[in-house]
Amino acid sequence: MSDDKLLDDLSTLKESFISTIDKLTKDLKRSQKIMDRSDRQQRKEYDELQVQFEEVEKLQKEIEETQREVVFTMGSIAESRSKETGNHVRRVAEYTYLFAKYIGLPAKECEMLKQASPMHDIGKVAIPDAVLNKPGRFNEEERKIMDTHAQLGYDMLQSSTRPLLKMAATVAYEHHEKWNGKGYPNQLAGEEIHIYGRITALADVFDALGSARVYKPAWDDERIFKMFKEERGEHFDPQLIDIFFDNLDEFLVIRDTMKDIA
Protein backbone atom coordinates (compact mmCIF):
# COMPACT_ATOMS: atom_id res chain seq x y z
CA MET A 1 0.00 0.00 0.00
CA SER A 2 1.34 3.40 -0.94
CA ASP A 3 1.71 6.18 1.58
CA ASP A 4 -0.77 8.31 -0.37
CA LYS A 5 -3.44 5.65 -0.08
CA LEU A 6 -2.74 5.34 3.64
CA LEU A 7 -2.98 9.10 4.11
CA ASP A 8 -6.28 9.15 2.22
CA ASP A 9 -7.67 6.38 4.40
CA LEU A 10 -6.50 8.11 7.57
CA SER A 11 -8.06 11.36 6.45
CA THR A 12 -11.40 9.64 5.76
CA LEU A 13 -11.17 7.92 9.12
CA LYS A 14 -10.48 11.23 10.83
CA GLU A 15 -13.49 12.90 9.23
CA SER A 16 -15.75 10.00 10.10
CA PHE A 17 -14.35 10.04 13.62
CA ILE A 18 -14.98 13.76 14.02
CA SER A 19 -18.50 13.54 12.64
CA THR A 20 -19.28 10.61 14.96
CA ILE A 21 -17.94 12.56 17.92
CA ASP A 22 -19.95 15.58 16.85
CA LYS A 23 -23.10 13.52 16.65
CA LEU A 24 -22.45 11.89 20.00
CA THR A 25 -21.78 15.26 21.58
CA LYS A 26 -24.96 16.67 20.11
CA ASP A 27 -27.02 13.69 21.29
CA LEU A 28 -25.55 13.89 24.76
CA LYS A 29 -26.24 17.60 25.00
CA ARG A 30 -29.77 17.01 23.80
CA SER A 31 -30.34 14.22 26.32
CA GLN A 32 -29.07 16.50 29.03
CA LYS A 33 -31.45 19.21 27.91
CA ILE A 34 -34.40 16.84 27.82
CA MET A 35 -33.57 15.56 31.27
CA ASP A 36 -33.21 19.07 32.68
CA ARG A 37 -36.52 20.07 31.18
CA SER A 38 -38.20 16.91 32.52
CA ASP A 39 -36.74 17.40 35.97
CA ARG A 40 -38.09 20.90 36.09
CA GLN A 41 -41.46 19.75 34.84
CA GLN A 42 -41.58 16.96 37.42
CA ARG A 43 -40.65 19.31 40.22
CA LYS A 44 -43.41 21.65 39.22
CA GLU A 45 -45.91 18.82 38.92
CA TYR A 46 -44.96 17.39 42.28
CA ASP A 47 -45.19 20.80 43.92
CA GLU A 48 -48.66 21.21 42.50
CA LEU A 49 -49.62 17.73 43.58
CA GLN A 50 -48.59 18.44 47.13
CA VAL A 51 -50.60 21.64 47.17
CA GLN A 52 -53.59 19.70 45.87
CA PHE A 53 -53.14 17.01 48.47
CA GLU A 54 -53.06 19.57 51.22
CA GLU A 55 -56.16 21.16 49.80
CA VAL A 56 -57.99 17.83 49.67
CA GLU A 57 -56.91 17.01 53.20
CA LYS A 58 -58.16 20.38 54.40
CA LEU A 59 -61.49 19.84 52.68
CA GLN A 60 -61.74 16.35 54.12
CA LYS A 61 -61.18 17.72 57.62
CA GLU A 62 -63.68 20.47 56.94
CA ILE A 63 -66.29 17.93 55.84
CA GLU A 64 -65.68 15.74 58.88
CA GLU A 65 -65.80 18.74 61.18
CA THR A 66 -69.04 19.97 59.62
CA GLN A 67 -70.54 16.51 59.85
CA ARG A 68 -69.55 16.23 63.50
CA GLU A 69 -71.05 19.60 64.25
CA VAL A 70 -74.31 18.95 62.39
CA VAL A 71 -74.74 15.57 64.01
CA PHE A 72 -73.94 16.92 67.42
CA THR A 73 -76.27 19.89 66.99
CA MET A 74 -79.07 17.55 65.93
CA GLY A 75 -78.54 15.56 69.10
CA SER A 76 -78.51 18.72 71.19
CA ILE A 77 -81.75 19.92 69.64
CA ALA A 78 -83.46 16.71 70.67
CA GLU A 79 -82.09 17.03 74.20
CA SER A 80 -82.95 20.69 74.60
CA ARG A 81 -86.53 20.03 73.58
CA SER A 82 -86.85 17.45 76.28
CA LYS A 83 -85.31 19.71 78.91
CA GLU A 84 -82.20 17.66 79.27
CA THR A 85 -78.79 19.22 79.32
CA GLY A 86 -76.44 19.52 76.40
CA ASN A 87 -73.83 17.68 78.39
CA HIS A 88 -75.99 14.55 78.43
CA VAL A 89 -75.30 13.93 74.75
CA ARG A 90 -71.62 14.74 75.21
CA ARG A 91 -71.30 12.20 78.01
CA VAL A 92 -73.30 9.56 76.17
CA ALA A 93 -70.96 10.07 73.23
CA GLU A 94 -67.92 9.42 75.44
CA TYR A 95 -69.48 6.41 77.17
CA THR A 96 -70.44 4.79 73.88
CA TYR A 97 -66.89 5.28 72.66
CA LEU A 98 -65.52 3.48 75.72
CA PHE A 99 -67.95 0.58 75.37
CA ALA A 100 -67.19 0.28 71.66
CA LYS A 101 -63.46 0.26 72.37
CA TYR A 102 -63.63 -2.39 75.07
CA ILE A 103 -65.99 -4.64 73.16
CA GLY A 104 -63.37 -4.60 70.40
CA LEU A 105 -64.89 -2.57 67.57
CA PRO A 106 -62.33 -1.15 65.11
CA ALA A 107 -61.00 2.29 66.03
CA LYS A 108 -62.80 4.00 63.15
CA GLU A 109 -66.12 2.49 64.17
CA CYS A 110 -65.61 3.57 67.79
CA GLU A 111 -65.03 7.12 66.59
CA MET A 112 -68.13 6.95 64.40
CA LEU A 113 -70.30 5.65 67.20
CA LYS A 114 -69.10 8.49 69.39
CA GLN A 115 -70.40 10.86 66.74
CA ALA A 116 -73.60 8.97 65.95
CA SER A 117 -74.80 8.14 69.47
CA PRO A 118 -75.68 11.77 70.40
CA MET A 119 -78.50 11.49 67.87
CA HIS A 120 -80.23 8.64 69.71
CA ASP A 121 -83.16 10.81 70.74
CA ILE A 122 -83.47 12.84 67.53
CA GLY A 123 -86.98 11.41 67.06
CA LYS A 124 -88.09 13.48 70.04
CA VAL A 125 -88.18 16.59 67.88
CA ALA A 126 -91.36 15.15 66.39
CA ILE A 127 -93.04 14.55 69.77
CA PRO A 128 -95.64 17.23 70.72
CA ASP A 129 -94.44 19.67 73.38
CA ALA A 130 -97.41 18.92 75.63
CA VAL A 131 -96.25 15.31 75.94
CA LEU A 132 -92.53 15.85 75.78
CA ASN A 133 -92.38 18.53 78.48
CA LYS A 134 -95.10 17.22 80.74
CA PRO A 135 -94.02 17.45 84.35
CA GLY A 136 -94.58 14.26 86.26
CA ARG A 137 -95.33 10.79 84.98
CA PHE A 138 -96.79 9.96 81.58
CA ASN A 139 -100.13 8.23 81.37
CA GLU A 140 -100.35 5.19 79.14
CA GLU A 141 -101.31 7.12 76.04
CA GLU A 142 -98.57 9.68 76.54
CA ARG A 143 -96.05 6.90 77.13
CA LYS A 144 -97.07 5.35 73.80
CA ILE A 145 -96.53 8.66 72.05
CA MET A 146 -93.16 9.11 73.72
CA ASP A 147 -92.09 5.63 72.68
CA THR A 148 -92.62 6.46 69.01
CA HIS A 149 -89.47 8.59 69.13
CA ALA A 150 -87.31 5.54 68.34
CA GLN A 151 -89.23 4.80 65.17
CA LEU A 152 -89.44 8.53 64.32
CA GLY A 153 -85.69 8.93 64.68
CA TYR A 154 -85.10 5.93 62.48
CA ASP A 155 -87.50 7.26 59.85
CA MET A 156 -85.67 10.58 59.80
CA LEU A 157 -82.23 9.10 59.34
CA GLN A 158 -82.60 5.80 57.53
CA SER A 159 -82.90 7.24 54.03
CA SER A 160 -79.43 8.77 54.26
CA THR A 161 -76.61 7.13 52.35
CA ARG A 162 -73.98 8.55 54.70
CA PRO A 163 -72.47 5.77 56.84
CA LEU A 164 -72.53 7.97 59.93
CA LEU A 165 -76.23 8.81 59.56
CA LYS A 166 -77.04 5.18 58.79
CA MET A 167 -75.32 4.27 62.04
CA ALA A 168 -77.27 7.01 63.82
CA ALA A 169 -80.49 5.55 62.36
CA THR A 170 -79.66 2.18 63.92
CA VAL A 171 -78.82 3.81 67.23
CA ALA A 172 -82.08 5.80 67.27
CA TYR A 173 -84.10 2.74 66.30
CA GLU A 174 -82.66 0.25 68.77
CA HIS A 175 -81.54 2.15 71.85
CA HIS A 176 -84.75 1.25 73.71
CA GLU A 177 -84.65 -2.43 72.88
CA LYS A 178 -83.80 -4.69 75.83
CA TRP A 179 -81.59 -7.76 75.95
CA ASN A 180 -84.53 -9.84 77.25
CA GLY A 181 -86.76 -8.81 74.33
CA LYS A 182 -89.05 -6.57 76.39
CA GLY A 183 -88.00 -3.25 74.91
CA TYR A 184 -89.40 -1.25 72.01
CA PRO A 185 -90.21 -0.68 69.19
CA ASN A 186 -89.54 -4.20 67.87
CA GLN A 187 -88.97 -6.35 70.98
CA LEU A 188 -85.64 -7.53 69.62
CA ALA A 189 -83.63 -9.75 71.95
CA GLY A 190 -79.96 -10.50 72.62
CA GLU A 191 -77.71 -10.07 69.65
CA GLU A 192 -80.65 -9.35 67.39
CA ILE A 193 -80.19 -5.87 68.77
CA HIS A 194 -77.33 -4.20 66.96
CA ILE A 195 -74.25 -3.65 69.12
CA TYR A 196 -74.65 0.11 68.51
CA GLY A 197 -78.14 -0.09 70.00
CA ARG A 198 -77.05 -2.19 72.98
CA ILE A 199 -74.16 0.16 73.73
CA THR A 200 -76.19 3.33 73.44
CA ALA A 201 -78.97 1.86 75.60
CA LEU A 202 -76.58 1.30 78.49
CA ALA A 203 -74.75 4.60 78.03
CA ASP A 204 -78.01 6.55 77.88
CA VAL A 205 -79.50 4.89 80.96
CA PHE A 206 -76.30 5.25 82.97
CA ASP A 207 -76.23 8.95 82.30
CA ALA A 208 -79.96 9.50 82.76
CA LEU A 209 -80.01 7.74 86.15
CA GLY A 210 -77.06 9.70 87.42
CA SER A 211 -78.57 13.04 86.40
CA ALA A 212 -81.30 14.96 88.14
CA ARG A 213 -84.38 15.57 85.99
CA VAL A 214 -87.49 17.67 86.56
CA TYR A 215 -89.35 14.54 87.55
CA LYS A 216 -86.64 12.79 89.61
CA PRO A 217 -83.47 13.43 91.60
CA ALA A 218 -80.16 11.88 90.53
CA TRP A 219 -79.65 8.33 91.71
CA ASP A 220 -76.61 7.64 93.84
CA ASP A 221 -73.99 5.24 92.52
CA GLU A 222 -74.90 2.37 94.84
CA ARG A 223 -78.43 2.35 93.52
CA ILE A 224 -77.27 2.55 89.90
CA PHE A 225 -74.77 -0.28 90.31
CA LYS A 226 -77.33 -2.47 92.07
CA MET A 227 -79.81 -1.89 89.26
CA PHE A 228 -77.14 -2.65 86.61
CA LYS A 229 -76.32 -5.94 88.32
CA GLU A 230 -80.01 -6.83 88.44
CA GLU A 231 -80.52 -5.87 84.81
CA ARG A 232 -77.43 -7.72 83.57
CA GLY A 233 -78.86 -10.08 80.91
CA GLU A 234 -82.31 -8.52 81.38
CA HIS A 235 -82.35 -4.94 80.15
CA PHE A 236 -78.68 -4.91 79.24
CA ASP A 237 -76.14 -6.95 77.31
CA PRO A 238 -74.27 -8.88 80.06
CA GLN A 239 -70.94 -8.38 78.32
CA LEU A 240 -71.42 -4.61 78.35
CA ILE A 241 -72.33 -4.62 82.03
CA ASP A 242 -69.08 -6.52 82.68
CA ILE A 243 -67.15 -3.98 80.65
CA PHE A 244 -68.79 -1.21 82.65
CA PHE A 245 -67.75 -2.62 86.02
CA ASP A 246 -64.30 -3.68 84.81
CA ASN A 247 -63.59 -0.13 83.65
CA LEU A 248 -65.73 1.78 86.10
CA ASP A 249 -63.02 4.36 86.84
CA GLU A 250 -62.92 5.49 83.25
CA PHE A 251 -66.68 5.92 83.07
CA LEU A 252 -66.69 7.92 86.30
CA VAL A 253 -63.89 10.18 85.06
CA ILE A 254 -66.02 11.09 82.06
CA ARG A 255 -69.01 11.79 84.28
CA ASP A 256 -66.95 13.97 86.61
CA THR A 257 -65.16 15.97 83.95
CA MET A 258 -68.34 16.60 81.94
CA LYS A 259 -70.64 17.46 84.82
CA ASP A 260 -73.69 19.62 84.20
CA ILE A 261 -73.21 23.17 85.34
CA ALA A 262 -75.77 23.81 88.02
Add this chain to the structure above:
Amino acid sequence: MENLKIEATKYTPEIDFDVVNGALNITGKSYPENTFEYYKPIVEWIKEYMTVIDNDRKITVNLDLEYLNSSSLKAYFDLFDILEASHNNGKNILINWIFDEENDIAEETGEDFIEDFTSLNIKLVVKD
Protein backbone atom coordinates in the same frame (compact mmCIF):
# COMPACT_ATOMS: atom_id res chain seq x y z
CA MET B 1 -50.40 10.84 -0.77
CA GLU B 2 -53.19 10.82 1.78
CA ASN B 3 -53.90 13.22 4.61
CA LEU B 4 -53.05 11.94 8.09
CA LYS B 5 -55.68 12.30 10.75
CA ILE B 6 -55.45 10.72 14.21
CA GLU B 7 -57.96 11.50 16.94
CA ALA B 8 -56.68 12.67 20.30
CA THR B 9 -56.74 10.29 23.26
CA LYS B 10 -56.20 10.93 26.92
CA TYR B 11 -52.48 10.37 26.41
CA THR B 12 -51.88 11.43 22.83
CA PRO B 13 -52.47 14.59 20.79
CA GLU B 14 -54.67 15.09 17.76
CA ILE B 15 -52.82 14.77 14.47
CA ASP B 16 -54.19 16.64 11.48
CA PHE B 17 -51.86 16.72 8.46
CA ASP B 18 -53.26 18.18 5.26
CA VAL B 19 -51.36 17.40 2.06
CA VAL B 20 -52.98 20.02 -0.14
CA ASN B 21 -52.79 23.12 2.03
CA GLY B 22 -49.51 22.11 3.67
CA ALA B 23 -50.76 22.43 7.25
CA LEU B 24 -49.36 19.97 9.76
CA ASN B 25 -51.20 20.39 13.04
CA ILE B 26 -50.44 18.57 16.28
CA THR B 27 -52.64 19.57 19.21
CA GLY B 28 -52.91 18.27 22.74
CA LYS B 29 -50.96 16.31 25.32
CA SER B 30 -48.36 13.67 24.73
CA TYR B 31 -47.47 11.05 27.31
CA PRO B 32 -48.15 7.74 25.59
CA GLU B 33 -47.20 4.36 26.98
CA ASN B 34 -44.97 3.65 24.01
CA THR B 35 -43.87 6.98 22.59
CA PHE B 36 -41.66 5.52 19.87
CA GLU B 37 -44.48 3.33 18.50
CA TYR B 38 -46.91 6.21 18.60
CA TYR B 39 -44.72 8.67 16.67
CA LYS B 40 -43.32 6.18 14.16
CA PRO B 41 -46.14 6.47 11.54
CA ILE B 42 -46.26 10.24 12.08
CA VAL B 43 -42.55 10.63 11.43
CA GLU B 44 -42.81 8.29 8.42
CA TRP B 45 -45.62 10.41 6.99
CA ILE B 46 -43.61 13.61 7.37
CA LYS B 47 -40.51 12.07 5.81
CA GLU B 48 -42.54 10.94 2.79
CA TYR B 49 -44.32 14.27 2.57
CA MET B 50 -40.99 16.08 2.40
CA THR B 51 -39.96 13.95 -0.58
CA VAL B 52 -43.16 14.53 -2.60
CA ILE B 53 -43.80 18.20 -1.91
CA ASP B 54 -42.43 20.96 -4.16
CA ASN B 55 -39.80 23.24 -2.72
CA ASP B 56 -41.82 26.40 -3.32
CA ARG B 57 -44.88 25.05 -1.50
CA LYS B 58 -45.22 26.66 1.90
CA ILE B 59 -45.45 24.20 4.82
CA THR B 60 -46.82 25.32 8.16
CA VAL B 61 -46.25 23.12 11.19
CA ASN B 62 -48.52 24.12 14.08
CA LEU B 63 -47.44 22.52 17.34
CA ASP B 64 -49.81 23.18 20.23
CA LEU B 65 -48.57 20.80 22.91
CA GLU B 66 -49.58 21.62 26.44
CA TYR B 67 -47.87 18.62 27.97
CA LEU B 68 -44.92 16.49 26.87
CA ASN B 69 -43.28 13.71 28.81
CA SER B 70 -39.55 13.29 28.35
CA SER B 71 -39.70 10.62 25.65
CA SER B 72 -42.19 12.76 23.71
CA LEU B 73 -39.86 15.73 24.04
CA LYS B 74 -37.14 13.54 22.57
CA ALA B 75 -39.48 12.60 19.71
CA TYR B 76 -40.01 16.31 18.93
CA PHE B 77 -36.27 16.99 18.92
CA ASP B 78 -35.99 14.15 16.38
CA LEU B 79 -38.87 15.61 14.40
CA PHE B 80 -37.12 19.00 14.34
CA ASP B 81 -34.00 17.21 13.01
CA ILE B 82 -36.07 16.01 10.06
CA LEU B 83 -37.58 19.44 9.53
CA GLU B 84 -34.13 21.00 9.66
CA ALA B 85 -32.80 18.54 7.09
CA SER B 86 -35.79 19.29 4.86
CA HIS B 87 -35.20 22.99 5.29
CA ASN B 88 -31.58 22.49 4.30
CA ASN B 89 -32.87 20.67 1.20
CA GLY B 90 -34.75 23.81 0.23
CA LYS B 91 -38.20 23.25 1.76
CA ASN B 92 -40.16 26.30 2.85
CA ILE B 93 -41.16 25.49 6.43
CA LEU B 94 -42.67 27.69 9.13
CA ILE B 95 -43.08 26.21 12.62
CA ASN B 96 -45.53 27.80 15.03
CA TRP B 97 -44.87 26.72 18.61
CA ILE B 98 -48.18 27.50 20.26
CA PHE B 99 -48.63 27.68 24.02
CA ASP B 100 -50.81 29.02 26.76
CA GLU B 101 -49.54 32.18 28.43
CA GLU B 102 -49.48 30.47 31.83
CA ASN B 103 -47.65 27.39 30.59
CA ASP B 104 -44.02 28.33 31.37
CA ILE B 105 -42.72 24.86 30.60
CA ALA B 106 -44.19 24.91 27.08
CA GLU B 107 -42.76 28.38 26.48
CA GLU B 108 -39.29 27.33 27.64
CA THR B 109 -39.46 24.22 25.48
CA GLY B 110 -40.17 26.40 22.44
CA GLU B 111 -37.17 28.55 23.36
CA ASP B 112 -35.04 25.39 23.53
CA PHE B 113 -36.01 24.49 19.97
CA ILE B 114 -35.18 27.98 18.71
CA GLU B 115 -31.80 27.77 20.43
CA ASP B 116 -30.99 24.32 19.01
CA PHE B 117 -32.36 24.78 15.49
CA THR B 118 -31.07 28.20 14.51
CA SER B 119 -31.63 27.71 10.79
CA LEU B 120 -35.33 26.81 11.19
CA ASN B 121 -38.06 29.43 11.15
CA ILE B 122 -39.71 28.87 14.53
CA LYS B 123 -42.27 31.30 15.93
CA LEU B 124 -43.49 31.36 19.52
CA VAL B 125 -47.23 31.98 19.46
CA VAL B 126 -49.14 32.77 22.64
CA LYS B 127 -52.71 31.48 22.59
CA ASP B 128 -55.54 33.98 22.97
